[in-house]
Amino acid sequence: MTDLIDILISASFWAAVIRIASPLILATMGELICERAGILNLGIEGIMVVGAFTGWLAVYQGMPLWGGVAVAMAAGMLFGLLHATLTIPFGLSQHVVGLGVTLLATSTSSFAYRLALPEVTSPPKIVPFQPLDVPVFSDIPFLGEVLFTQTAFTWFAFTVAVLVSLVLFRTPLGLAIRAAGENPSAVEAQGLSVTGLRMGAVIVGSGLMAMGGAFLTLSAFSSFFFEMVNGRGWICVALVVFGAWMPGKAALGAILFAAFDALQIRLQQTPLGADLPYQVFLMAPYVLSILALILMSRRAEVPAALMTAYNKGER
Amino acid sequence: MRLEPIANASLARRLGLPLAALGATVIVAGVLALIAGANPFAVLGQIVTGAVGSKFALLETLNRATPLIFTGLAVAVAFKAKLWNIGAEAQLYAGAIIAVLMGTGAMESPIVLPVSALLAMAAGALVLLGPVLLKTRLGVDEVVTTLLLNFIMLLFVSYLLEGPMKDPMGMGWPKSEPLIKDARLPRIVEGLRLHWGFALALIAAVVVYIIERRTTFGFEMRAVGSNLGAARFAGIPVNRVLVQTALLSGGLAALAGWSEVAGLKGHLSQDLSPGFGYTGIIVAMLALLNPIGVVGTAIFVAGIFVGSDAMSRAAVVPTYIADMLLASALLFMVLALLLTRVRVVRG
């Protein structure tokens, strides 16, 4: 018990929480935008892999770190375009296409990695984003260590969450995106293009997912390996539900989730960790996600037109 | 653009478009080979020879197809009822665990095989029961829950293999004790490396076909999947049908793991399945969810895997080309199938 309290009051723990939450927040915002527009994007898992890989590869080939982020985003948008084309104008099953995109994106990354580095046995490293040491602020006890030793990429992730919230709820564009997810015919009747809005949302959302993936290689770890995304995409899909499709709540959900994740890593080092098999701790994120879904099952306000294809002027 | 339904699609359209999808996949293969710096025709040739070019290759393909037939059937059955079971991987491992539990000394007589097969099916069914009950009772989307269960199950297997099920003679490797002889599936023909699991998979396909076409349950399942509202209105007990479908689907997926352990590997390890559960989705979709078709597409998909393995040993093209080809084939195929039913018109 005292172990637990020690962990919870340590600044390094909360700094880790913020760090772990960052890629989840980026990818969750991406999924949230897609779902707000009415499209379930199950390509998220694969798109995160693509982002992790392309971002890393670009930096490994000599690009600056933010250049890597941009490359990841572009690659994610490309797969987003594929998903959007198949599910929106063609109206194909969002389940099947999403899984197909995940399989394609994942295997493309593996294929390209092997092509680019046929010989290596251990994954090569890059120099990742370094903590931003904000003068004065970082000297504040506790908060300074939690907030002001993070990398620029983390700041970026949290800024994105704020921006997504502002755009969705404070601008005509956000209203149009939300309306596309609530009732596409209302959007069409007001002279806007449902196809355009939805495709834009999926493409931009996929770009964010890929940046979430890139965070893993460019900020969290410093190399790319095949299993690194490891279900984080699916967890983000659950986080969107848990956050009731609200950016703020979803971001809070990601932080809560990250806290449990950071906690389980630390609990493994305690006497409790010696008693329990480590797999129990590793299972925690997935079990938590399922619990979150169960908890929100009755309450969530699902976008009314989520997963319904829209065929203009359908009779 | 707008999609307009075609009342009576011509035979050329219904056959030509799926063939075009396969053709497009072949073109993708060629392009990938070019990107990798190899001769596309040589690569394609090596894939084909590697898959079916010799008796050894063919048997290897059929062995690889066996679990894919089971997972493909599992997915086809579930998708037919619009139950999105993406958790065949977890159900597969549930079956594999039972094969080990029953096969390492729990029973020592030939009766162990059927008993362990039935228990494996029950275990797989149980794994899918949770998500389907969450769906019918609370409306929790089963896609995400079944996906997440895959990760939980893999960790559980890892725990078993490093803990209670660990083979003391395994030199520290995380794998289970080998199965006793009674618990192993024999080979169909002595001397040929093909076990009875393959025959069982063929039987399963026929049984599923009969269930779908000849039984009231099959009728209910198809009705629920085609139009939930109409099925409910017509008095079909929708939730019961979904649960029954889940039990069948989970049971079939479990047989994949069971037959891999009892027929091929003889023990359980963490790399038992290189994603057979996920590949089952591709197998089922390419077969248009038809159980008999699943057999054909499973062999085709297995051939691509086996052929690509062989090819990548010889050429510079990474073996991951197989996964890329299958994912492309899936997307091409769903698009082709849509275009057999609708045409794209302007406006």
Next chain:
Amino acid sequence: MTDKNAQAEEFVLRLDGISKRFGALTANSGISLGLRRGEVIALLGENGAGKTTLMNILFGHYVADEGTVEVFGEPLPPGNPRAALAAGVGMVHQHFTLADNLSVIDNITLGTESLWSRGNGRAAARARIKALSRDFGLAVHPDARVGSLSVGERQRVEILKALYRDARILILDEPTAVLTPQETDALFDTLRRAIAAGLSIIFISHKLHEVIAIADRCIVLRHGKVVGEVDTHSTDRAKLASMMVGGEIALPEAEARAPGPALLRLNHVSTRAKGTATGLRQVTLDLCSGQIIGLAGVSGNGQAALADLVSGLVRPDQGSIEIGGRQPIVWSPREALRHRIARIPEDRHKTGTISDFNLTENAVLEGYSCPPFSRRGWMNWRAAESFAKDIIAKYDVRCQGPAQRIRLLSGGNMQKLILGRVLEPTPKIILANQPVRGLDVGAIAYVHSRLIAARDAGAAVLLISEDLDEIQSLSDVIHVMSEGRLSPGFARGSMTAAELGLWMAGQGFEGGEDAA
């Protein structure tokens, strides 16, 4: 009307030679019409006459195969709702195009500002909406969630959407179908104010008295063609009616009969509201053998809840159902079928049939679990197919055969298959929910004759319809529903349409406040 020539040049809208085909179906064929400034044109026609298609072409939802649209002398680019809106065309759709989870303001301002702007803020929009509400008599709260509004209020939001965009031409597609007579009067008041403000209006309807009340000119469509154009001031309902259907309308006059014993009784049944659908409030109703009970009312007043209850889809929250003198312990669609209730659903595409199934499979959709269609879980497809063949022959279902997929059938033939499916097992009770909606005249007469024949054979029939004429000509007893409440039964001929209209508006109910 002083200078005819000046008037003629003042066409604000011209349609010229519009044709549109959907596959084999010709929805519009060479339609031309012109709308003058300050004029109300009624577009009259039966279901399926092509009115809605024509308006969807005008608004850019569809692209015409042939023909042109001109607004204020400028050609309108096809297939572009944005262009139609910009040219000043506003459309009030039959099925509202509103997002329930968004506020009134959000629904109205959606798409009115550049997507890449920050937006002008809600205060200005709110003030503008309030001003429009006042000027045009469209009371609605700008910050209310649309999902919480009544049907009448939602229609006001739809009209406000058009006015907010400064629409000069207003198209209303069957606007009164969802309104009580009193709300209809309020709508007409709004429309007169709009005309006074210089707008022009196209009013789509199949209700003749409304057309005469509001329109200056009336254009009649039949089978996708203009079959007549008349000045409404110099015509009457009978003439319009015969133009509309191409002959006299023959509504069957079913002879009244003495009722038999009650087969199904509802005792003070209440059900919860489902989303925006009204629930039942203390409904007591007897369905007697040999009687057609007609249920009149504006749609959305609890008819769907009553239909769901009798179908077995919902259970009473309070009160009880009695069938054959006993209360069923469980209540489900299957139980309803077991008690030989035939159910003709409101939506034959979504709930009545499975479009990917063939005729045989659809024919046994309700009976598959019993002999002869199945035994011990095994289907007997031979028996099923012969049942389907019987229905096809007996009910004159035009099709290629029992193996054809049902989605390829016309609405009338689909309805005949459903009729055969539910009537062949000789039901005791028949629920007919909007049984002739969207059917052509021949199919309507056929369905009605079947219902009367079933009644004469001793069945109790509950007929739900929004068409008061249909209710009045077929029913032995008429009940009216309003806000989930059921009026007392009125014997055939004892009430005029106007009197029933008052009940539909909620007047006369016990302890009931007037709805208007």
